[in-house]
Amino acid sequence: METRSREPAREAERLLTQCYDDMRRVARRILAGDGMAAQIQPTDLAHDAAIRLILSNEELSIEDRGHLLALAARTMRRILIDEVRKAGAAKRRAPTVLTEWPGGSATTLVDLSDLDAALTALQVYSERHALIVEMRFTLGLTVEETAKQTGIPERTVKRHWQAARAWLHDYLKAGEHVSVA
Amino acid sequence: MSRSPEVEQRALALVEQLLDSPLDDQAEAALLAHEPKAVQDRVTALKAAMQDSEIVLPTQFPGGLITSDLSPPPEQVGAFRLVRRIGMGGMGGVWLAERNDGLYDQKVAVKFIRPGLVNLAGAAFRAERQILARLEHPSIARLIDGGITPDHTPYLVMEYVDGVPIDEAAEPLALKERVRIFVMAADAVQFAHSRLVVHADLKPSNIFVDRQGRVKLLDFGIARLIEDDADTTGLVLPMTRDFASPQRLAGHTPTTGDDLFALGCILAELTRTADPDLKAIAENARAPEEADRYGSVAALIADLDRWSDQLPVAARPATLRYRADKFIARHRMGVIATCVALAMLGGLAGIATRNALMADRANQEAQARFVDARGAAKLVSDELLAQLASRPGTFAVRSRTVQAAQFYLDRLAASPKAPADLRLEAAQGLQRVAEAQGKPGVPNLGLTQAAYDNLGKALRLVDGLVGEQARLLTIRILLDRARLNSFARNDVQAALADLARADKLLEPAKGSPDFLRAQYFIELSVAQQWNSDYAEAIRSARTALSYIPRDAIRDHVIAHSTALDLYAEAIYYSISEKQSLPPYRDALAVLLAYEKTHPGDQIMNRRIARAQWALGSSIAGFGDPREAVAVLTESSRRTKEILAADPDDEDARRMVRISENARGQALAQAGEVDTGIAIIRANIAERKTHLDRRPDDPMRMRDYMVAIKGLGDLQIQYGRRAEACATYEQARQLIAVIRARGKLTALDLMSASKQVEEVRAKQCTAAMATI
Structure with a gap:
């Protein structure tokens, strides 16, 4: 039983790896623009195929599914950051990638690398909080969907989300790690 | 700031507990009293951040469950008074409304969009809305206006149809x-x-x-x-x-x-x-x-x-x-063999059959249309695109031209039992269209995927055709696709596979033009660079150079310069920066020599500007700053000229800013600090103009602010403390304005703001004292 229950996760991880090229293409396309900086939606990186792949795999256990979704989100963000770095190395000018934090009428932008650094830091302190942020923010899932995909009760998802975004906001506000292009 | 996991975890848990069951101040103090000081501090910080983060990271997300229905709409939106609800769509409610600003009578339909379904502030949404507003046709209800109600519900105002x-x-x-x-x-x-x-x-x-x-x-x-x-x-x-x-x-x-x-x-x-x-x-x-x-x-x-x-x-x-x-698709080889055999057996029978078919009126029309399509496709792809690409300000025209060519070529390509010459023609057309759509390194429309698809289509068309023409065309298509794979799709393996195929086709020693071989080695060098095989890339670039005829034919000159540039880049990254200078110089010299005899070529002009920038910024890194200044000045002049010819050319605009910035820095380095600073100031003014043209664009605001801050940094570096303080003050005020407008409450703005404040605190109080 033990081996059987791990198989789907490994299989999904393998399939996710196969999406890498595609993710790179998405990242390339984002960087192909002419601007000195690129502005993206957080969900621009939510690779459809990869996510559908995970969501549709009914053999996955709840924990695996949450883990894989977060992994997918993180991988896609890193790929883009990696591409930015490479573009910079190759042509000695890296565009800045800003992502949009969803807001009302105001557009709020954050440097993608800063966001990644903040999420990585949060993950060190609480894997669970980081997981919720990936689900809600990067993948654009609702509270209910997040609860369903992770098995964490809705109420807890809400609380974690509120605390996590305060934490991130505080972290970014502190700003010592933040880069200005 | 160092953070301990225990403290962070505890603080997060406490904040959540307080969120769950809010306590009065006293009870909260009692709860926290048992906690270590570090935890207490973090809880305070997080609670403060919570206030801000309500704005920065709203709880309600696009499509969230929470927003399943609309709150009652306001009585008035913009210049329109709502009269009655006339529908409930998948996106939200639709209301009949009347203009009541006294200008004139107008009935409109106001469509409310469920909050969160769309970010009205998004640039893409705004651009698309402008396109729709210009879509004027008697049978299309017009999009008149759009906006956001005070309670943040986006709406669209449309022509009312009774x-x-x-x-x-x-x-x-x-x-x-x-x-x-x-x-x-x-x-x-x-x-x-x-x-x-x-x-x-x-x-x-x-x-x-x-x-x-x-x-x-x-x-x-x-x-x-x-x-x-x-x-x-x-x-x-x-x-x-x-x-x-x-x-x-x-x-x-x-x-x-x-x-x-x-x-x-x-x-x-x-x-x-x-x-x-x-x-x-x-x-x-x-x-x-x-x-x-x-x-x-x-x-x-x-x-x-x-x-x-x-x-x-x-x-x-x-x-x-x-x-x-479908039959043809399944049995391509067989069908072509059959067609070839039939054609050889006698044209007469073929003509007779064709006439019989054409007796039918509908077929006659079809035939006429077909001839039209063939002519149009050839004209568009062979001549128009090439002519347009070398002229400034043709982005929109090229875009429409490509659309038209695509339409005709698809019809040609879809023709059943297309004879070999037609297939060849269609494939060549598709290759040209693909170049215009997305060939990296030449002016293109940025339609990478479409270009890639067309190259695939073209390859399928020539697949199985025999003869010299087909062989050479296949090689060209493969080379184009390899470049696309290397540059735009980052699929180096696919590029190398395409190149291996091209190599096989180049094999017959008899009739492969040297220049085609050169192009092959250029693409090979590109793919190898992306693969970080610099030694191989250097070799390929040199092989390419050996095949390129040294004459004044434009394509040869461009290839010559490209190969030199590839050679220089590979050396820059793998051997030594300094050794890359001579080939960078040569890459520029070749282009300049051509320009002397053929002035006024825009594509050449752009290439020269780029080559100058590559050379100038390399020299600035480790050579004589005076020479860097000279080369970069020339690069700036050219890019400005290109931009002046086509103010919509974003690539040129970016080049101007980059080269001007590099020039300013190089000047300061060369001791001409004042001139350098003046140039960066002008660069800032240019960004300001750019911003003024679209004052709500947060990217432009940021661009502008970052440039001002950069100037301050440069002034500090060269000891212009008083000037730097004035610049930082300007940056500080700008940040305040941006923040007040609420357009860019950017988190990275905070860090810029923080840096500015820090430098001011350190440098400027002292500066004030000396004045």
């Missing part, structure tokens, strides 16, 4: 009349398609017929408008299952083919009839596979016109044609 849905309007009409009003609707769709707008949600309830019998299409492009913004957030999109194509249901981005499918469904519904021709037309339009449908809405209309004139329709024999096509 009428009934087309299916209702059609009921009392005779069949011919029904087809007539349907064609009016299809005409409007075709019009929009020609402007690259798709409806994406066509259905009878979106096609109104008013009392005068005029047809009006509602919600044109609206579904797409919203979807662009929202399709990755897992929303249920505004689309109607009954009329949605299989591709659309599968979640693909809406295309003209989906509109065609919906029209087919609507036609079938309006003409529930035994008329076999009409049935065939509807079925053709809504074939499950997009490739089996009409090529465009225009073709559907043409067929309906033929039906009205009682001519044979194209839709019926089509099934046969498609079968033949």
Whole structure:
């Protein structure tokens, strides 16, 4: 039983790896623009195929599914950051990638690398909080969907989300790690 | 700041506990009293951040469950007073409203969009809305305005149409009349398609017929408008299952083919009839596979016109044609062999058969159209595109030209049993179109995927053709695709595979032109660089150089310079920066020599500017700063000239800013600090102008602010403390303005702000004291 229950996760991880090229293409396309900086939606990186792949795999256990979704989100963000770095190395000018934090009428932008650094830091302190942020923010899932995909009760998802975004906001506000292009 | 995991975890837990059951200050103090000081501090910080983060990271997300219904709308939006609700759509409520600003009488439909379904502030949404507002056609209800209500509900104001849905309007009409009003609707769709707008949600309830019998299409492009913004957030999109194509249901981005499918469904519904021709037309339009449908809405209309004139329709024999096509696809080699054999057996029989076929009037028309298409495709792809690309300010024209060429070429490529010369011609056309769409390194439309698809199509067309021409064309297509794979798709393995195929075809020693070999080695060097095989890349670049004829033919000159540049880049990264200087210099010299004898070439001008920038910025790194200044000055002058010729050229604009910045820095380095600073100031002024043209664009605001801050940094570096403080003060004020406008409460703004404040605190109080 033990081996059987791990198989789907490994299989999904393998399939996710196969999406890498595609993710790179998405990242390339984002960087192909002419601007000195690129502005993206957080969900621009939510690779459809990869996510559908995970969501549709009914053999996955709840924990695996949450883990894989977060992994997918993180991988896609890193790929883009990696591409930015490479573009910079190759042509000695890296565009800045800003992502949009969803807001009302105001557009709020954050440097993608800063966001990644903040999420990585949060993950060190609480894997669970980081997981919720990936689900809600990067993948654009609702509270209910997040609860369903992770098995964490809705109420807890809400609380974690509120605390996590305060934490991130505080972290970014502190700003010592933040880069200005 | 160092953080301990225990403290962070505890603080997070406490904050959540307080969120869950808020306590009064006293109880909260009591709760925290037992905690270590570090934890208490973190809880305080997080609670403070919570206030801000409500704005920065709202709880409600696009498509969240929370926003399933609308709060009652305000009585007035913009210049319009709401009269009554006239509908409830998938996106939100629709209201009839009247203009009441006293300017003139106007009835409009106001459509509220569920909050969160779209970010109205998004640049993509705004751009798309402008396109829609310009979509003027008598049968398309106009998009008049849009905005956001005080309670943050986005809305769109549209022309109000007083009428009934087309299916209702059609009921009392005779069949011919029904087809007539349907064609009016299809005409409007075709019009929009020609402007690259798709409806994406066509259905009878979106096609109104008013009392005068005029047809009006509602919600044109609206579904797409919203979807662009929202399709990755897992929303249920505004689309109607009954009329949605299989591709659309599968979640693909809406295309003209989906509109065609919906029209087919609507036609079938309006003409529930035994008329076999009409049935065939509807079925053709809504074939499950997009490739089996009409090529465009225009073709559907043409067929309906033929039906009205009682001519044979194209839709019926089509099934046969498609079968033949599929047969060819399955047995390509065999069919071609057969065709070749037949052709050799005697042209006479062929001509006779053809005449017999052409006796049919419909076929005659088809033949005429075919000849037209062939001529048009050739003209467009061979001449027009090449001419346009070398001229400034032609982005929009090129874009439309490519559209037209694509349309004709697809028709050519789809012709059943196409003879070899036609296939060759179509493949060549597709290759040219692909270049215009997305060939890296030349002015292109940025349509990478379309370019890639066309190269694939072209390869399939030439596949199996024999003869020298076909071989050389295949090589060219493969080289183009390799470049696309290297640059735009980052698929180096695929690029190397394409190159290996090209290499095999180049093999026969007899007749491969040297220049084609050179091009092959250039692409090989590119792929190897991307693969970080610098030694190989250097070798390939040198091999390429050995094949390039040294004459004044433009393509040869460009290839020569490109190979030198590749060589320089590979050396720069793998051997030594300094050794890369001579080939960088040569790459520039070759271009300049050409320009002397052929002045006024825009593409050359741009290449020279780029080569100068590459050389100048390399020299600035480790050479004589004076020389760097000279080269970069020249680069700036050229890019400014290019930009002046075409102010829409964003690539040139970026080049100006980059080269000006590099020039300013180099000047300061060379001791001309004042001049350098003056140039950076001018650069800042340019960004300001750029911002003023679109004052709400947060990217431009940021660009501007970052440049000012950069100037301050430079002034500090060269000891201009007083100036730096003035600059920082300017940056500080700008940050305050941006923040107050609420357009850019950017988190990275905070860090810029923080840095500015820090430097001011450290440097500027002292500076003030000395004044």
